[in-house]
Amino acid sequence: MCGIVGVVSATPVNQLIYDALLLLQHRGQDAAGIVTQDGRKFFMHKAKGMVRDVFRTRNMRGLPGMVGLGQCRYPTAGNASSEEEAQPFYVNAPFGIVMVHNGNLTNAKQLREELASTDHRHTNTESDSEVLVNVLAHELARASSGAPLKSEDVFKAVRAVHKRLKGSYAVIALIAGYGLLAFRDPYGIRPLCMGKSADGTIMLASESVALEGTLHQLERDVAPGEAVFVHDDGRVEAEQCAESPMLHPCVFEYVYLARPDSVMDGISVYQARLNMGETLAKRVVSTVPPSEIDAIIPIPESSRPSAMQLAQLLGIPYREGFVKNRYVGRTFIMPGQSTRKKSVRQKLNAIGSEFKGRKVLLVDDSIVRGTTSKEIVQMARDAGAVKVYLASAAPPVRYPNVYGIDMPTKTELVAHDRTVEEIRQVIGADALIYQDVDAMKVAVGKINPAVQGFEASCFDGEYVTGDISDVDISAINAGRNEQVEDDEDATLA
Numbered sequence: 001m002c003g004i005v006g007v008v009s010a011t012p013v014n015q016l017i018y019d020a021l022l023l024l025q026h027r028g029q030d031a032a033g034i035v036t037q038d039g040r041k042f043f044m045h046k047a048k049g050m051v052r053d054v055f056r057t058r059n060m061r062g063l064p065g066m067v068g069l070g071q072c073r074y075p076t077a078g079n080a081s082s083e084e085e086a087q088p089f090y091v092n093a094p095f096g097i098v099m100v101h102n103g104n105l106t107n108a109k110q111l112r113e114e115l116a117s118t119d120h121r122h123t124n125t126e127s128d129s130e131v132l133v134n135v136l137a138h139e140l141a142r143a144s145s146g147a148p149l150k151s152e153d154v155f156k157a158v159r160a161v162h163k164r165l166k167g168s169y170a171v172i173a174l175i176a177g178y179g180l181l182a183f184r185d186p187y188g189i190r191p192l193c194m195g196k197s198a199d200g201t202i203m204l205a206s207e208s209v210a211l212e213g214t215l216h217q218l219e220r221d222v223a224p225g226e227a228v229f230v231h232d233d234g235r236v237e238a239e240q241c242a243e244s245p246m247l248h249p250c251v252f253e254y255v256y257l258a259r260p261d262s263v264m265d266g267i268s269v270y271q272a273r274l275n276m277g278e279t280l281a282k283r284v285v286s287t288v289p290p291s292e293i294d295a296i297i298p299i300p301e302s303s304r305p306s307a308m309q310l311a312q313l314l315g316i317p318y319r320e321g322f323v324k325n326r327y328v329g330r331t332f333i334m335p336g337q338s339t340r341k342k343s344v345r346q347k348l349n350a351i352g353s354e355f356k357g358r359k360v361l362l363v364d365d366s367i368v369r370g371t372t373s374k375e376i377v378q379m380a381r382d383a384g385a386v387k388v389y390l391a392s393a394a395p396p397v398r399y400p401n402v403y404g405i406d407m408p409t410k411t412e413l414v415a416h417d418r419t420v421e422e423i424r425q426v427i428g429a430d431a432l433i434y435q436d437v438d439a440m441k442v443a444v445g446k447i448n449p450a451v452q453g454f455e456a457s458c459f460d461g462e463y464v465t466g467d468i469s470d471v472d473i474s475a476i477n478a479g480r481n482e483q484v485e486d487d488e489d490a491t492l493a
Contacts, residue, residue, distance in 0.1 A: 001027055001028065001074045001102065001190075001257050001404050001405055001406075002027055002028045002071055002072060002073050002074050002087075002100075002101070002102040002103075002206070002404075003021065003024025003025070003026075003027035003028055003071065003072040003102070003205075003206045003207070003210070004024075004069070004070070004071045004100040004101070004102050004170065004171075004172050004192075004204075004205065004206050005017055005020040005021060005024065005069060005070050005071075005100075005172070005203065005204065005205040005206070005210055006068070006069040006070075006100070006172035006174070006180050006182060006203070006204045006205075006230075007020075007067065007068055007069070007180075007201060007202070007203050007204075008066070008067050008179065008180050008201070008202045008230045008231075008232065008234055009066050009067070009199075009200075009201040009202070010066060010199065010200060010201070010234070011066060011199070011201070012036075012064065012065065012066060013036060013065065013066055013067065013068045013201075014034065014036055014060050014063040014064070014065075014068065015060065016201070016203075016214055017034050017036075017068050017069065017070040018034065018051065018055055018060065018070070019213070019214050020070065020203065020205055020210040020211075020213070020214050021034070021051045021070050021071075021072050021210075022051050022052070023207075023209050023210045023213040023214070023259075024072055024205065024206055024207060024209075024210050025050065025051055025072055026257075026259060027072060027074060027102075027206060027207075027257065028071075028072040028073045028074030029050055029072070029074065030048060030073045030074055030075050031046065031047065031048045031049065031054070031072070031073040031075075031083075031085075031086035031087075032046065032047070032049065032050065032051045032054040032055070032070070032071065032072045032073065032086070033045065033046025033047075033054075033070060033071055033073075033086050033087050033088050033100075034046070034055065034063055034068060034069070034070040034088075035063075035068055035069055035070070035088045035090075035098045035174065036063045036064060036065035036067065036068035037065045037066075037067045037068060037174055037176065038064040038065035038066075039065075040096070040176050040177045041176075042090065042096065042098055042174070042176065043062060043063050043064060043065065044063075044088060044090065044098070045059045045062060045063060046083075046086040046087065046088065047083060047086060048083055048086060051072055067174060067179075067180060067232060068174070069088060069098065069099075069100050069172050069173075069174055069180070070088075070100065071087040071088060071100035071101075071102075073085075073086055073087055074406070075406075084124070084125050085125050085126070085127045085129075085130075087099075087100045087101065087129055088100050089101075089127070089129055089130050089133045090133075091121075091133055091134060091137045093137065093141070094137060094140055094141040094144065094149075095140070095149060095175050095176050095177065095178065096175070096176030096177075097133060097136065097137050097140070097173055097174065097175055097176070098133075098173065098174045099129070099132065099133040099136065099171060099172070099173040099174075100129075100171070100172050100173075101128075101129040101132050101133075101169055101170070101171050102169070102170045102171075102190045102191075102192075102206055102404065103167060103168035103169035103170055103185065103189065103190040103403065103404045104128060104167050104168055104169075104402060104403050104404035105128040105131060105132060105165055105166065105167040105168075105169065106166045106167035106402050106403075106465070106467070106468060106472060107165070107166040107167065108128035108131050108167075109475060111131045111135060111164065111165070112131050114164075115131065115134050115135065115138070119134070119135075119138045121134045121137070121138060128167075132165065132169065132171065133173070135161055135164055135165065136157065136161055136171070136173060139156075139157040139158075139160040139161050139164075140153070140154070140157040140175070142157070142160070143156040143157040143160070144157075149175065149178050151229055151237050154175075154178075154181055154227065154229050155227055155229070155239040155241055158181070158183050158227040158241040159241040159242075161183075162185075162186060162225060162241055162242050162243075165185070166465060166467055167185070167402065167403060167404075167465065168185050168187070168189035168190045168250070168403035168404050168455075169183075169184070169185045169190065170182075170183075170184050170185070170190040170191060170192040170206065170222075171183050171184075172192075172204055177232070178231070178232065179229055179230050179231040179232050180202075180204070180229070180230040181227065181228070181229050181230075182194070182204045182222060182227070182228045182230075183222070183225075183226065183227040183228070183241065184222045184223070184224055184225065184226060185224065185225070186224050186225040186242035186243075186244065186245045186246070187224055187245075187246060187247075187248045187455065187464050187465060188221075188223070188224030188225075188245070188246075188247045188248060188249050188265065189248065189249060189250050189403050189404075189455045189464070190206075190250065190403070190404060191206055191207060191221070191249065191250075191253060191258070191264045191265065192204060192205075192206060192221065192222040193205060193206075193207070193208050193211065193218060193219075193220065193221045193222065193264070194211075194218075194219055194220060194221075194222060194228060195208070195211035195212075195216035195217050195218045195219050196216060196217055196219055197214075197215055197216045197217070198215070200234055201216065202230050202234060202236065203216045204222070204228065204230075207258055207259060207262040207264060208262045208263045208264065209259045209261050209262045212261075218263065221264070221265050221266070223240065223245065223247075224242065224245040224246060224247050224248075225240055225241055225242025225245035226238060226239070226240050226241065226242075226245070227239055227241045246452050246453070247265060247450065247451050247452050247453075248451075248452060248453045248454055248455050248464045249264065249265045249267075249451065249454060249455065250403060250404075250405070250454070250455045250456075251440065251441065251444060251454040251455065251456045251459070252366075252394075252401070252405055252456075252458060253269070254267065254269055254272040254273065254276075254444050255273075255276070255302070255365055255366050255393065255394045255440075256302050256365045256366055256394075257405070260273060260302070260304075260305060265448065265451060266447070266448035266450060266451070267444060267447045267448045267451065268447060270305055271447055272443070272444045272447060273302070273303075273304075273305035273306045273309075273365075273393065274305045274306070274308075274309045275309075275443035275444060275446070275447070276306045276393045276394070276435060276440060276443050276444070277305060277306030277307060277308065277309030277310040277313075277363075277393060278309050278310075278313060278443065279435065279436065279439040279440065279442075279443045280306060280310055280363075280391055280392075280393055280433070280435050281309070281310050281313040281314055282439075283391070283433050283434070283435065283436065284310065284314065284361070284391055284433050285314070287431055287433045288361070288389050288431050288433070290314045290315065290316055292359055292387070293314070293316050293359055293360070293361045293389065294316075294317070294358040294359045294360060295316065295317050295318070295319045295321070295354065295358055295360050295361070296310055296311040296314070296316050296317070296318050296319070296360075296361045296363060297318075297319050297320070297321035297322070297354065297360050297361070297362050297363070297380075298318075298320070298322075298362075298363050298364075299322060299348075299362055299363065299364040299365075299376055300322055300324040300348070301324065302365035303363045303364050303365040303393055306363055306365065306393035307363035310361075310363060310391070316361070319354045320351070320354070321350060321351050321354035321355060321360065321362075321380070321383075322348045322349065322350055322351070322376075322379075323348070323349050323351060324347060324348055325346060325347050325348070325349070344371070344372050344375040344376065345375065345379070348376065348379065350379045350380060350382070350383040351383075352383045352384060354383075355380050355383035355384050355385040356383065356384030356385075357384060357386060358384075358385055358386060359385070359386050359387035359389070360380060360385050360387070360388055360389070361389040361390075361391055362376065362377070362380060362388065362389065362390045362391070362429075363390075363391050363392075363393065364376075364390065364391070364392055364393070365392070365393050365394060366392055366393065366394035366397060367390075367392045367394075367396070367397065367414060367415070367423075367427070367434075368397050368412075368413065368414070369412050369413065369414055370414030370415075370423065370426055370427055373390060373414075373427045373429075374426065374427045374428055377390060377427055377428045377429050378428060381428075387430045388428075388429055388430055389429060389430055389431040389432075389433070390424075390427060390429040390431070390432050390433070391432075391433040391434075392432075392433070392434050392435060393435055394434075394435050394440065394459070395434055395435045395436060395437045395440060395459045395460075396415035396420070396423070396434050396459070397413050397414075397415055397458045397459065398413060398415045398416050398417075398458070398459065398461065399413075399416070399457055399458050399459070399460070399461040400413075400457075400458070400473050401457055401458040402457070402463065402468055402472070402473060403455060403457070405458065414426055414427070420432055420434060437456065437459050437460050440456075440459070441453075441454055441456065
């Protein structure tokens with residue numbers, strides 16, 4: 001999961017891209033980068049850290065031009081500590097290409113070998129995004145045959161890219177002297193939308209909030225398998241480049257990853273979370289009588305809509321029992337288990353008066369590793385709660401995810417090979433209620449009937465690309481980002 005943005009304008013774009021990345025910061029906190037094009041020259045700055053820390057005034061002044069793109073990175077493979085794996089990635093031939101990528105290629109190892117042995121292209125990092133930009137460059141070279149690039153060459157290249165890549169990918173690339181290219185995998189797993197401002201500026205971004213927050217009108221989502229080519233003069237051409245596209249967006253975007261004020265593939269994230277709270281209410285009633293619950297308390301932030309809907313339907317008071325420190329990052333996307341564990345109490349503090357002497361139902365958006373949930377349940381007890389029940393707006397996360405979410409190792413998942421009762425014991429709650437998988441899909445899908453299904457492999461173990469085996473998962477795990485921890489941290493994990 002990363003946040004990407006691309007802009008074609010008649011005015012300088014450096015500040016606009018910076019502002020869009022701030023609106024996408026929730027999608028990645030590890031590194032950030034911006035590249036702009038002035039004439040035929042690229043200007044780039046990228047580094048580890050949050051957007052506000054990576055870009056200073058002197059960096060922004062060094063990013064001239066009216067075309068550009070940016071990314072905020074959340075690493076799922078490769079080396080999180082390497083500055084070189086921050087995006088955008090650049091290759092100088094053909095034409096000169098810079099690219100940002102959100103997703104995860106499941107055949108990156110095979111492609112890297114093909115690039116070296118057949119395409120004679122060198123990759124210098126472990127990033128699958130560097131593999132992707134080299135595959136794109138090779139196919140653009142083949143499609144153009146050494147001649148000036150035409151739109152039909154671009155779409156021909158993307159068709160060839162689709163045939164070679166496996167996994168999830170939303171891509172925005174700049175081709176020097178020609179324009180901006182954006183395309184999405186044939187299943188539409190990772191999101192990508194486009195919009196336009198009153199002055200004609202065209203923006204593509206991971207979420208609609210990046211468009212609306214920079215005064216662009218959301219026009220539409222890029223369709224699965226579709227390629228959009230925005231010429232330097234602002235002309236837009238689009239073509240379907242996949243043989244059998246189908247819309248199966250990642251359901252975890254609606255559960256946790258996306259901002260609630262975004263609309264993705266015609267589905268309001270906020271409404272999706274309200275609907276999940278509605279279906280969760282039925283599960284709660286069958287497990288804990290409403291008379292045994294004094295208050296419903298969300299675990300900030302993503303669970304609030306579901307918790308509010310749940311409280312309204314059950315007629316139980318909704319209370320804010322935790323105060324969040326907004327200057328601590330999202331613990332789910334922090335690399336390293338001990339880092340996540342230590343961050344919980346830095347991130348949240350309980351309001352004692354909301355817990356003392358009460359039986360409370362805590363509502364979370366999902367339970368992945370269980371580390372955070374266990375800490376929060378204990379916080380509620382320490383604050384004086386008589387009973388602590390826990391409800392998850394999402395089903396149990398039982399399977400590895402290979403499409404760009406950092407949960408690929410079975411041993412990290414608290415629900416893997418455990419019953420709900422066993423999970424409850426690990427977390428320490430008095431009762432544990434999970435969402436139903438099918439009910440979740442219906443609750444989210446009914447907002448836009450055009451959605452043909454969801455990528456929900458972490459919940460149901462079904463991989464929509466149809467090409468994932470245990471061997472593939474093991475190979476992906478081998479390349480997964482791991483943070484080296486010192487001895488003291490290791491004892492806390």
